[in-house]
Amino acid sequence: MMMRKTLLMTIGLLTMFWHLVKGQTDRKVDLCIYGATSAGVIAAYTASQAGKSVLLIDPGTRVGGLSSGGLGQTDIGNKYVVTGLALDFYRKMGKHYGSFEQWIFEPKVAESIFKDYLAHAGIQTLMGLRLIGVETAHRSIKSITLLPSESREGKNITVTANVFMDCSYEGDLMAKAGVSYHVGRESNSTYGETINGVQLLDGHQFPDGVDPYRIKGDPGSGVLWGISTGPLKENGTGDAKVQAYNYRITLTNVPENRIAITKPHNYDATNYELLKRQKEIQPWKSIQDVFIWSLMPNGKTDINNRNGFSTDMIGMNWHYPEADFFERKEIIQAHEDYTKGLLYFVANDRSVPEPIRSEFKKWGYPKDEYLDNGHWSPQLYIREARRMIGDVVMTQDHCQGRKVVSDGVGYAAYTMDSHNCDRVIVNGMVKNEGNVEVGGFSPFPISYRAIVPKKEEINNLLVPVCLSASHIAFGSIRMEPVFMVLGQSAAVAACEAIDNKTAVQDVDIRRVQKILRDNPKADGRRADYIIHVDDKDQVMLKGTWRKSAKKGYGMSYQEADSSPGAMARFTPGKDFAGGKYMLYSYFPRTAESTESGTFIIHTGKTRIEKTINFKEVNILGQTTSTWVALGEYAFEKGRSKPYVEITSDAKGILAANAILWVPVSDQN
Numbered sequence: 001m002m003m004r005k006t007l008l009m010t011i012g013l014l015t016m017f018w019h020l021v022k023g024q025t026d027r028k029v030d031l032c033i034y035g036a037t038s039a040g041v042i043a044a045y046t047a048s049q050a051g052k053s054v055l056l057i058d059p060g061t062r063v064g065g066l067s068s069g070g071l072g073q074t075d076i077g078n079k080y081v082v083t084g085l086a087l088d089f090y091r092k093m094g095k096h097y098g099s100f101e102q103w104i105f106e107p108k109v110a111e112s113i114f115k116d117y118l119a120h121a122g123i124q125t126l127m128g129l130r131l132i133g134v135e136t137a138h139r140s141i142k143s144i145t146l147l148p149s150e151s152r153e154g155k156n157i158t159v160t161a162n163v164f165m166d167c168s169y170e171g172d173l174m175a176k177a178g179v180s181y182h183v184g185r186e187s188n189s190t191y192g193e194t195i196n197g198v199q200l201l202d203g204h205q206f207p208d209g210v211d212p213y214r215i216k217g218d219p220g221s222g223v224l225w226g227i228s229t230g231p232l233k234e235n236g237t238g239d240a241k242v243q244a245y246n247y248r249i250t251l252t253n254v255p256e257n258r259i260a261i262t263k264p265h266n267y268d269a270t271n272y273e274l275l276k277r278q279k280e281i282q283p284w285k286s287i288q289d290v291f292i293w294s295l296m297p298n299g300k301t302d303i304n305n306r307n308g309f310s311t312d313m314i315g316m317n318w319h320y321p322e323a324d325f326f327e328r329k330e331i332i333q334a335h336e337d338y339t340k341g342l343l344y345f346v347a348n349d350r351s352v353p354e355p356i357r358s359e360f361k362k363w364g365y366p367k368d369e370y371l372d373n374g375h376w377s378p379q380l381y382i383r384e385a386r387r388m389i390g391d392v393v394m395t396q397d398h399c400q401g402r403k404v405v406s407d408g409v410g411y412a413a414y415t416m417d418s419h420n421c422d423r424v425i426v427n428g429m430v431k432n433e434g435n436v437e438v439g440g441f442s443p444f445p446i447s448y449r450a451i452v453p454k455k456e457e458i459n460n461l462l463v464p465v466c467l468s469a470s471h472i473a474f475g476s477i478r479m480e481p482v483f484m485v486l487g488q489s490a491a492v493a494a495c496e497a498i499d500n501k502t503a504v505q506d507v508d509i510r511r512v513q514k515i516l517r518d519n520p521k522a523d524g525r526r527a528d529y530i531i532h533v534d535d536k537d538q539v540m541l542k543g544t545w546r547k548s549a550k551k552g553y554g555m556s557y558q559e560a561d562s563s564p565g566a567m568a569r570f571t572p573g574k575d576f577a578g579g580k581y582m583l584y585s586y587f588p589r590t591a592e593s594t595e596s597g598t599f600i601i602h603t604g605k606t607r608i609e610k611t612i613n614f615k616e617v618n619i620l621g622q623t624t625s626t627w628v629a630l631g632e633y634a635f636e637k638g639r640s641k642p643y644v645e646i647t648s649d650a651k652g653i654l655a656a657n658a659i660l661w662v663p664v665s666d667q668n
Helices: 002-025 038-049 084-097 107-121 172-176 269-281 325-348 354-360 471-477 480-500 509-518
Strands: 026-034 054-058 124-127 129-137 140-148 157-166 181-183 213-215 218-223 291-296 300-305 386-388 408-412 416-418 422-426 429-433 436-438 444-447 529-532 539-542 546-548 557-561 567-570 579-588 596-602 607-613 625-635 643-647 653-656 658-663
Touching (some): 026 038, 026 124, 038 084, 054 129, 054 157, 084 480, 129 172, 157 480, 408 480, 579 596, 596 625, 607 625
Parallel strands (some): 026 157
Antiparallel strands (some): 129 140, 140 157, 291 300, 422 429, 529 658, 546 557, 567 643, 579 625, 579 658
């Protein structure tokens, strides 16, 4: 009897253990997202709020990707493209810092907001697990296999889902599923472009005369560290080279929060000989000579690459996109060693003028950032890796408006931007190759067909980060706010595919667009109400106005010479719901802007006049324009329609761009 009880107990324990292990190693969800980048977090929140079971997976341990990894000086381009939960993120950031929207921020604050999204929605996460296998059948992903990131062998975890999403910067899930993709730069002839492929231009370049050889003038002595000896190909030639990666560096000058910059364990000063030679020709004036030194709140920085020799580790990342986890770790470590060595070099090397060294020593690593990674960002800036090849490939023509898609699920607006891809010898001098910065175009829509694979390849995968774009078009699209927008759009499409049991390619894009428009925050909160000056049915202009293509909100705005009679009236339509709103007007600042503007706010019941001193408007970050608060008002719908008028009697140019009503409930 005792033996029987013992046997039954043993069987019971083994059964319980099996179920526990089974629960830990096998997961089934509606939507599986690989990559806890900013796009991944936003996609997870969106789908969860739509009632779907979601699993968010990442080989690392920090959520938010680059947005929580040091890029606090947001690459905006045009705020028109930042919608939905992406905009909600920057407003949550604004609430933290006591402003409406905040586009410059500390890494730890960004991480906390992303974690709040996940916690609020109760989203399951599997962190520290890397993808090792994908099972497909009938052009569909059936399951994926994971392993603890730092392990080469061990207990696998299998995840099955109806729909999968690749939100990684590298496109690992996409690649393992057999989806077509490209690495490197296409030739100009591939898509009829003019600024793709090899480009030897002037941006972030060495001055003439920097000698590349260890012994100046002696090719036989070998080349200095960081220089490629391959031939320079003709401009526009395609290759497999990848634009440089770097760290967006967080330092602080607050003494009580500062950790000194010390010599890295494998420091080699000869790695920075090119910087010494550059500064022999271009003498030091400030630390801004070599770094884009952007200031963040609370005495911190977001440091980026500048000029010929800086934080970009040019040519050292070409193998990264196709490398496995452990090879990537080595490449990442090399970038960390190089960057910390550069900081130590500038603070201590005798070739650097003493005033520069003294200034640099005021800065150090922040004690309150990246606590689990030695106060250093765990997120290398993977500017570009794999890029999917879908039915629509976004190209230079889309960026510059010569082609316009009708199935847009997000907009981009940033300059077509590529960092240097190689460092070569030209006519006996060191030159960087690959930097391109071409802008001057309006926001452009990104096709839904660019975030899904070809249907004949995989029919239940969405790829909002490593999307289908040429190298140079991706350079405009690849901004964190845009990735968040595309992540939300992809999640809405995934939910539609799940609900209707269709391939992601067959989702009704008009319904996706409607859901994004009607429920922009994904959780039922009231949408903003906005009127752009181009909305002819809701805007009346009096006086002489002209369209301006300068940097405002949207495709353009109207401006008038300040004189009696110039007026712009914005009147909400029948779809406007009454209630309490915070009211904002968009102000695109130029050198000719009027010093003040008068706003007449008619709530439907009362008329209020408010004067704004535009000289006092503080505009921060990578933009010359911002929303200006006009106050809180209770708007009513009745016989008298509400409206907002803009006029000015001051000298200068009066701008009429957009008026924004934000529900007060969303400001709490």
